[in-house]
Amino acid sequence: MSVRHSLLGLLAQKPRYGYELCAGFTALVGGKENWDVKPAQIYTTLARMVESGLVIFNNLNGQQSKGEYTITPKGHYELMDWFRSSDIEEPHQDPFYLKLMLSLELDEVDASRLIVIQRAALYQELHRITEQRQALDPHNQLAQMMLMDKSAMHLEADLRWLDMIESRLDEVQRQPSPKPAMRPRGRPPSQSA
Amino acid sequence: MRIQILLAWRYLWGRKQRMVLTTLAVVFGVTLLFGLNAMIPAMMESFRHNMVTTAGKVDISISSESNNPFEESVLKDLSEIEDISFYTGILTKNVVLPESLGGTVNKLTGSSAVTVTGVDVATAQNVRNYSLIEGRFLEPNDTNATVIPQLLADKMELKVGDIFTIPSSEGVSDLKVVGILSLSASAGLDEIFVPLPDAQTILNLPQKINTIDILIKSGADRDVVVSSVLSKLGPNFKSGAIQTGEELASALTMGQSMMWLFGVMALAMAGFIIFNTFRTVVAERRRDLGMLRAIGASKQTIMGLIMVESLLQGIIGTGLGLICGYLFSYLLVSAVGNIFAGMLRVTIGAPVITTVNLIGSILLGVGFTVGSGYFPARSAMKVTPLEAMRPTLGSIEYRQNNRRAIWGLGLLTLSVVGLLLGNVSIAGLSGVVFLVGIILIAPVMVKPVADIFGKLISSIYSREGKLAQGNLTRQPSRAAITASSMMIGLAICIAMMAMITSIEHGFTTYLDKSLGTDYLLMPPSLVLGSGNLGVNQGFIEKIKSIDGVEEATSLRLATSQVDGTTLQLIGIDPLVYPKIAGLEFSEGDSVEAYKAMEQGSAIIVNGIFAVTNNVKTGDVLSLKSPQGERKYTVVGIGFDYLNAKISTGYVSQSDLAKDFNSESDLLLLVNRKPDATAEEVTPALQTVIKEFPTFSLIDSNEFKTEQMGMFKMAMSVFYIMVIMLAVPGLIAMANTMSINVIERTREIGMLRAVGATQTQVKRMVFAESVLLSALGTTMGILVGLFLSYLLVKAIGVIGFRTDFFFPTSGIIASIVVGLVFGIIAAMVPARQAANTVIVEALQYE
Amino acid sequence: MATIEVKNLSKVYGSGETKVTALDSVNVTIEQGQFVAVMGPSGCGKSTLLHLIGGLDRPTDGSVFIEGSDISKMSDKTLTELRRRKMGFIFQFFNLIPVLDAIENTALPLILDGVKPELARTKASEWLSRNKLDGRGKHRPDELSGGQQQRVAISRAMVSDPVIILADEPTGNLDSRSGDEIASTLRKIVTDWKRTVLMVTHDPRIAAYADRIIFLKDGKVVDDTLLNGSNGENAKRLKEKVESL
Ligand SMILES: Nc1ncnc2c1ncn2[C@@H]1O[C@H](COP(=O)(O)OP(=O)(O)OP(=O)(O)O)[C@@H](O)[C@H]1O
């Protein structure tokens, strides 16, 4: 979704060529390491937007492949709509959580080892980001640094969460694991019984 | 070393207030030590100077070993000695000038006196040089003539040709002034010269002289001449001037050791203060020290750091103390100089800095400081590097405190047992043991005492009192140490006061006993030996013949030496004396003793002498007399009031005349007949006395009141000393309180932050300080009682036996002083605490 | 030869009822030029490990080798010298001497070692300016911010050219920005000066500056992760771990 709106945002500044949009997007996200979007995906997205009338493609010299994209009023409207919407990520859909919960029920997987491994992975990632951030020049790459900070902070949050579940793993294990709720059948049990 | 000095200096500088307080304690101790001891030598020095100038103009001066007069005839022996060019015999003695003869009599300073020197007119000028400014020197045919120094002439407004009247054994002698000397030969007393026979009459010493002045031939070896003279004259003579000042000099030496004691006690308290400060310093800096250890400082470096810090304070404190001490003694000397000039007939110059005093003060001042830093330094050394890593925690040592308390309790028991054993030296030791015991037990006492007094304070300021109580009990060792330094001060106060009360009581009793007679015929000066002139037998006969006089007896005087100790000999009449006066016996039976005296060669000695020379009844003493060594058997230990302070022996008057050539009466005791009234007898006595102006008639009752007054005055000097000693206690309290405040800056800031008012913070500090002083006072009273009991026992042993009186006034005074000190000590710290800036306090690390 | 080698290291505090096993046969080898973070829940023995490695405390069992020599057998004197010459300490509470200025604080280990004062001061100023404290040399600790104080402490730890720097929660008392500064200073010490740094921390962001994290739990090493490999290496290592499941 955001790729589409980012492209609209770039076009809102000025009409651009396709390859210009590719480079612009990579610069915006702070490099390929951060968000590797293939040109093909960008062109597909652009094509869809042309179809829905959000942008117009102006052929240059009649060549099909080369031309400038311009935003339409409808496209502009859509962009503004995007700005007005709020961005809340979906934190509950966490694959690690699923792994962990399932491991509690399976004897062949050790839940605490899972945590250790996940943590090692998270730290490796955090270390990488920290290194990258160190390499940036705060005088003209501040925007990117802040993006790094965002990721670092997310990782930090994940790590703290890991610490937390690790320390309470025993308690969780002792509680009954989440089961699908039973649909009550027949007469509800009497209060006195 | 460099790093230690740098750090030590910076730390000290960083806590200026504390440094000043601690150093002040050292300054105070050294001031007392150095100042008091600079004053005594000033007196000694004047004395020595005095004696040297009198003896200094001749090559050799010979006198008898016992300083008593000897026969003129011994002079003959000297003519055989080759290397002597001239010699002359002299009879010299101080004579007090009574008021009626132009002397001034002053209760405090004693009376004016002159030295009467009888010279052999024929030979005197060969030996000494008498430079006259007016008139002539004595000539062979002169009688009742004198040559006087200019100063005296001016003082008495005498000119050549005038008559100068001085007391004499026959009443008075009228001397015609024939010449005036340009200089006084003696720096202390005015010396008048009279022909030898005149002097012998005036002093009632016929055919006697007491000094031989000798000039040797040029080129002769003085030492050789001296030894040949002495071998000629026999063992009873010595070379040197007559040492009239010896007794006083030894009294001064005694005084000097007292001064040392005072100074050392003050320094000991300073030591406590420093110890306390450094303990706090170490506790405060545990983290710094741990860090230093972690980054590679060795144990020695750490120890050195604290030691250098105490050394610096010791050096600064001692240096300042020396300066203050000099000023202090200068002030003292100029203040008491007049009194001493009168009493000792010596002018006192500027304070004298003796090497011993200087080095001693420096060693003790620096030594005490560094010594007190030693144990804290050792505990600093034991700080592990780990301390740096942990956040600071208060250390609590209850277990150790309890163990110490058990030790303390053991020592206390021991000391009480020691006291009960009755032996002086054991009892003295038990005093020290008691002190140590109390100090050990002190930390455990903190809580109960704080609880009791805390309740009192809580009833006034409920919240602050509670807080203060808690603050105190969480640092029991420190509270105990502070209280200990206060304890020493107060204990000394109480002990002194108890002693004074007891002595005062005893004094009254003695006075009643010693002066049991109705009248005293007193010489001008109370101390018998000093320049008083006796009278011959005629006087007492005249007194006895008065109607209404039942009995009269006299005291006579001579000096002797036993094993190098000078002993004043009092001649009494063993038949009459016990009837109308009597000695106070502490050993031996009085009836037996007087009986033995009648037999002869028996002596009763007083307590001071018995103690210092370790003499018991039954011992045989060998007394130096002009006739050689004489054996006397000790038949008792006892004393009279007048001579309680000087080593004295009592012998019969016949012995005194036989062995010591002394036959003049110095003091007369007279009793009325039971049916005679004062109105009849007093005028009759006064008529007789007119002829003998040396004597004054004293009604015993009047005299007693007068003496009590003087006694109280003398004791006030003690009170001043006591107050001086209490000052370090105050410094210690103030010191601890401000350290407490500095240390708790953060806490106080927190209290302020959560809403405590400035007044509340102030009250808290005050309450704590008062609690602390309550602890010190409690301990002080305990130790004070013990010490005072001990002191009274001790002076009992040296012969001044008195009953122990409970020092109620001392205790009340101590409680008041303690309370006042508690408040004064908290004044600055309380203000400091109240003014704590909250934000800064919370940043304080 | 490893810079630090810890073999079967155990530390037991107290005895009987109150016995606490702070470390339980720990084995760790740290090579020169590594930046190692020690992590784990409170009370797991991190500080204890650091203290034992630094020779501040004696192990109950096992041994610590610093550059091949066993420090658990050294006398206090030798140990003190070793600390002075080979180790630098950084504490959570900065622990500067309050009465000395920044230069003097920094120069302390040299002065303790008997280096000439002028030389010591020069070296100290160099380290202060490397740690961006130029012009602060004359300030006393109470005139410096926490972060600055900690940088003085780092300068002090570095001034005697130690082989190992030990830091116990060096950022524990700082905000995240100053914490980052301290961590990157430590990082530089490892990268530029090839020193070995062992740091205890609770902060994942600070730990992420390290090359390697040792996780402790109940006195035992539960994980030991290298962070500085390429993506491929890291993935490989992770895979190995996953295999062990
Ligand atoms: N001097 C001591 N005496 C007794 N027990 C101690 C002592 N020092 C530490 N311990 C115990 O040893 C264990 C490990 O302590 P350590 O200080 O190493 O923990 P840590 O991991 O540093 O904790 P934190 O993260 O809270 O600093 C703890 O359980 C602690 O209670």
Ligand SMILES: [Mg+2]
């Ligand atoms: Mg720790």
